[in-house]
């Protein structure tokens with residue numbers, strides 16, 4: 131799908147710089163009459179952690195869900211504008227959202243392990259995409275994914291116990307392992323730590339830093355400290371607009387926009 | 400309390416000397432309302448109008464007084480209503496002249512006559528055909544009692560003899576005095592409750608705790624009633640079943656492969672359970688084979704694919720369908736499906752089917768009947784699966800159907816199994832449809848186009864008509880009932896085990 135020649139849409143012909151994994155241009159999202167995202171332009175780099183911050187309800191999740199077309203599952207949601215992954219328009223009629231989501235994985239706010247065993251949770255994606263030729267390969271993928279989610283040591287003796295029996299932090303790492311197992315190119319995380327205690331949060335943050343070696347990671351977070359700790363790029367959203375986007379260090383030490391400054395100093399919440 | 404006697408007297412005169420049950424209940428409710436206001440105002444008064452100084456909110460004091468009025472009096476009322484007729488009957492039975500019973504009439508039948516005459520006289524008085532004095536002095540010499548009572552709608556099987564009339568008069572007198580005593584006692588209990596609650600009310604009285612405890616006790620009582628009646632039904636069945644097994648060999652019943660009762664057949668007639676059980680199972684299996692896939696698929700469509708508008712239209716429609724009485728489906732089986740099947744599989748077609756009634760007819764229509772039931776229940780269960788699980792699966796690149804098959808359905812499985820078991824219980828318990836659709840002959844055959852019958856249908860047919868409750872071919876109905884009870888019980892236990900095993904694994 132993505133490796134076919136770029137004759138899909140005229141916009142695609144415009145030159146794209148290869149080090150941007152995702153580019154979004156003039157993205158607007160409406161939920162019925164609610165204008166949730168207004169003219170957002172953003173470029174997300176490969177092998178980088180990009181953080182989306184901003185007050186609650188400003189559209190961070192909505193925009194994140196545009197990147198793997200999860201908004202398709204909401205009837206009243208309309209997305210317009212251009213979003214490209216590796217130079218290909220992801221909203222083009224020829225693009226199959228199912229295959230897109232295999233490339234752009236997602237971890238949700240609340241841990242949502244399936245009512246299956248730990249092994250089957252992680253093997254879920256590889257199985258439906260036929261990524262393992264045999265049982266041995268599948269075992270290998272599962273082990274690798276659980277290791278990269280820093281969960282292997284804790285669960286290796288009970289791979290066939292239900293995933294729902296793990297603690298909240300372990301469940302969230304299981305969901306990360308599950309997303310990593312399909313070998314996505316981009317990993318979207320929507321407030322992955324909001325249901326976790328500080329220790330589990332630290333583990334997940336460490337994990338995100340390691341994931342950066344192989345993936346482009348986009349993380350939505352409420353916590354500015356977390357954004358500062360894990361990300362290289364930060365985007366600040368306010369009332370559906372992308373107010374400021376830049377190097378994390380610059381956003382937190384030297385914001386150009388007064389609204390960004392108010393937010394990071396705690397005056398907009 | 401001093402006014403109580405006078406009040407009762409006045410109430411008596413206003414109800415014509417004899418207070419009916421509904422009036423009594425209205426009076427109790429009025430007393431409870433009075434208790435509510437008295438309790439609340441006394442509580443407030445004891446705290447000099449400052450509600451903050453009370454242990455509980457003021458309405459708890461009111462509720463406490465109202466409950467104190469209602470609970471003892473209503474309990475007394477209920478017990479008296481049940482026990483009094485029994486004791487009056489036993490009393491009168493003692494005074495029955497011995498010659499009367501020996502004339503070949505059983506005491507029970509005689510007592511039924513007495514009661515009918517007594518109630519007939521009551522009705523005649525109410526209808527104005529008799530004055531209440533005339534009802535007391537009535538005798539068989541001067542009045543044709545049977546004709547008189549027939550005139551007010553009480554049909555008697557035979558002429559009323561002087562002894563029966565005398566007993567009926569005694570019966571009337573006793574029940575009138577019993578109901579007077581009851582009215583007095585119930586009102587006294589209500590007053591006493593009111594006085595007790597009123598005197599106990601002061602600002603430190605823990606009315607909230609008392610009310611909460613009473614509410615709890617009432618709820619427990621309701622739960623106990625449900626359980627105890629089930630136990631009672633079970634024992635009633637068991638005793639009659641044992642009676643049957645005294646007349647009939649239990650092995651012949653349980654393992655007998657022919658069902659062919661005939662009256663007067665005694666213990667030699669074939670009353671084998673197997674053909675009926677097989678008919679029940681066969682019809683239920685066909686019904687489930689129709690209802691489960693179609694119902695489940697319909698539920699999946701409604702829950703996962705249908706737009707809110709379609710769902711909003713179809714769901715209520717299905718629920719209406721689920722409420723259609725089974726006899727309507729029975730007519731459908733008899734008039735439409737049976738003849739249709741006969742056309743295809745009967746002698747003019749494939750030649751497998753002899754008459755419109757068959758296992759297939761009943762099974763298909765029962766399946767159709769169960770579709771809305773299965774789909775409506777399953778739809779609720781599938782919709783209850785958290786959206787987060789669907790998002791998780793879709794977010795990994797699974798298609799909607801993969802998501803349903805691998806995530807949504809497994810998560811909904813315990814509930815779906817429960818729905819299927821419920822549907823099975825309904826299929827096993829279904830009677831009217833079987834009577835119309837499947838035939839009446841107990842037969843053991845594998846051919847689904849053959850007429851067969853089920854346990855429930857036979858329970859009905861063995862008990863209807865001139866049933867002689869000492870003959871095995873009638874008493875077998877109780878054994879069949881017990882069998883049905885045990886089978887459904889086992890089914891439910893199995894369902895519970897499956898569901899809890901599953902939940903242990905994934906929750």
Ligand SMILES: Nc1ncnc2c1ncn2[C@@H]1O[C@H](COP(=O)(O)OP(=O)(O)O)[C@@H](O)[C@H]1O
Pocket residue numbers: 161164166184185186187188189190191192193204
């Ligand atoms: N499913 C939905 N239906 C309708 N409106 C929605 C839906 N999801 C989000 N919104 C609206 O879109 C706006 C942005 O929401 P969201 O993206 O969830 O914000 P954030 O993640 O930044 O807290 C909010 O005003 C919200 O009410």
Ligand SMILES: [Mg+2]
Pocket residue numbers: 190191192320
């Ligand atoms: Mg959000």
